[in-house]
Amino acid sequence: MTATDDTGFDEAAHDDLTSRARIRNAALHQFAAKGFAGTPLRAIASEAGVAVGLIGHYFRSKEGAREGVEQWIVGLFAAALERADSQSDGRVADVAARDASVAAMLNDNPLVVDYLRRQVLELPTDGKLISRLASLSLESVEAMRNAGHASASRHPVEQVVTAMVRQLGRLFLQPLVDQIVDAFPEDEQPTKHPELRVEVKTAQ
Amino acid sequence: MTATDDTGFDEAAHDDLTSRARIRNAALHQFAAKGFAGTPLRAIASEAGVAVGLIGHYFRSKEGAREGVEQWIVGLFAAALERADSQSDGRVADVAARDASVAAMLNDNPLVVDYLRRQVLELPTDGKLISRLASLSLESVEAMRNAGHASASRHPVEQVVTAMVRQLGRLFLQPLVDQIVDAFPEDEQPTKHPELRVEVKTAQ
């Protein structure tokens, strides 16, 4: 009766979460793991421990389920930014504080990172989620500008690109490093996987 | 009768290429654009200008078509490396020459980059293609070691990781930069998209 779970995904919260939340979590997990086109609704229903029909009840369609997932992710980012502000002395947090807050959120939600990675590399899709996060980041930058926490001379779009790519780029590329290292026999691997640094060379 | 082609993919070579090659090219294009699960065999057949059945004839199955594509890609990399050697004065080319040769090949085959981007960042798939390319790169590094063209003190696996990630990482992340920039209205965008630099910080 319980959903088969060879995925290692957290199932302990099954009892406490509403069906709607479990469906959203399962969709996030499946989309991140197998991609949107690669996940049948039945797989989501199975992981969430519900019937297929319930997905159509809460979210209108499969596309609606994707929208629900992305809305939730946008909320996570917004909450992380607000948290940084509320814990700051002044009315607006500085760059480092916001970076740390978002980094902590991403660290707590590795599936969000996996989902974003896919979303970014799948260029065909309109990339609406990235647009939304970019808007969020722009507001953040402008708030810091007004508070005198960010350089007012640099182009605001450049600041957004720098902030997002520096943060996400390292996370997106890490699997590549791991895959390459894992391609070698264990006794040839270095003890510690190399770390990445992604820099944005602002346009000359 | 001719396949509809709103994709902008090169169709001029249709006449000169064998059906098998056209199927392989179409599969590469479709997989890179829509993903493996997102591409029906009919789309490949349509772009290649053949009947669906012919795909099953040349490649055993859809999975077989993927294998055919990846085998071809591995061949491209191997050829690029050999080309660097043959154009070198000594018996073995140095790092820069090999980098340039592979970079030129990737520049001539942007669809290969798109395909690799998907393949690499998809953790679920076994990542066999990356393993093969890593092996290829290792041979390359060892050849250069023997020729005295590469540092013999650094860990060989680290050298492979550095070479691959520096080269591919920038290409993989560029769409992220473009997506973010395009998320803003045109009059706010900088004239030139920012460029990326990806560095591998070798393990401490």
Next chain:
DNA sequence: TAAGCAGTTGAAAGATTGTTCAATGCATTG
């Protein structure tokens, strides 16, 4: 010409998919 063969076709079969919907359980309210 007849026979054979590789290349190619497209219809058919069988499996899987997203969506819909009548029916059930289970509370809460009148």
Next chain:
DNA sequence: CAATGCATTGAACAATCTTTCAACTGCTTA
């Protein structure tokens, strides 16, 4: 208790997918 409403189910449906295969083409060979 009766009735109303929401949560949930799972079968049914239509569409689409992959795979298979008998048949057709054009060409080479005996």
